[in-house]
Amino acid sequence: MIGRLKGEVLEKQPPMILLDVMGVGYEVLAPMSTFYNLPETGVAVLHTHLSISENAHQLFGFSSQQERSLFRQLIKVSGVGPKMGLAVLSSMEPNEVVAAILNDNVTALTKIPGVGKKTAERLVIEMRDRVKDWQLPAGAAGDNNEAVAANGDILAEAESAMIALGYKPAEATKAIARVLKTNEVTRSEELIRLALRSMLPGA
Structure with missing residues (x-):
């Protein structure tokens, strides 16, 4: 079992x-909650989870053990696999996921x-006891409002990543637009994060 990797970031194509x-190149799938905070180049440390199925061996990476633990709890829920677990942690920050579960916020989870509604309800019911000891911060983290310029490559990367996370092409295009x-961005990670957040209730 591969539990932790420390190495140089060679390439980032969300997710x-x-x-x-x-000297060994590991392809690691990471939620945007992790991806967004990684350096463009240089050394990074990822806490990993190896998922083995009949069709694929996939390695998932997380910036903290706590985030990996939440992912592992999510994929134990009936009907939630690694791909959906990745989508959950890409659409919402870990603290937001826990808050939605503890507050029975099914609407937020269905975004x-x-x-769907049934899966969101299962997440609330099955995860409530698992995250009851999670320490939520007093205040939620704010959005990154840094104003920068975007280009075609960033748009293409962002749309591709959102489709890989489960959104339909039309939904991804609409969210990015x-x-x-109201924002100018130069990093695809930032654009993806803002687009995903724009699809949450109250955004």
């Missing part, structure tokens, strides 16, 4: 990270791609 560990009306 995939290519990490060079002593996540692939999560909505964000760009």
Whole structure:
């Protein structure tokens, strides 16, 4: 079992990270909650989870053990696999996921791609006891309002990543366009994060 990787970031194409560990390149899938905080280049440390199925061996990476633990609890829920777990942590910050569960906020959870009402209700019911000891911060983290310029490559990367996370192409295009009306961005990670947040209730 691979539990932790420390290496140089060679490539970032949401949601995939290519990490060079002593000459071996590991392709790691990471939620945007992790992806957004990684350096463009340089050394990164990821706490990993190896998922083995009949069709694929996939390695998932997280910036903290707590985030990985939440992912592992999510994929234990009936009907929630690694892909959906990745979508949950890409659409909402870990603290937001826990808050939605503890507050029975089914509506917020159904905004996540692939999560219908029944799945959202299962998440609340099955996860409530698992996250009851989670320490939520007194205040929620704010959005990144840094104003920068976007280009075609960033738009393409952002749309591709959102489709990989489960959104339909039309939904991804619409969300990205909505964000760009009020924000200027130069990083695809930032654009993806803002587009995903724009699809949450109250956004």
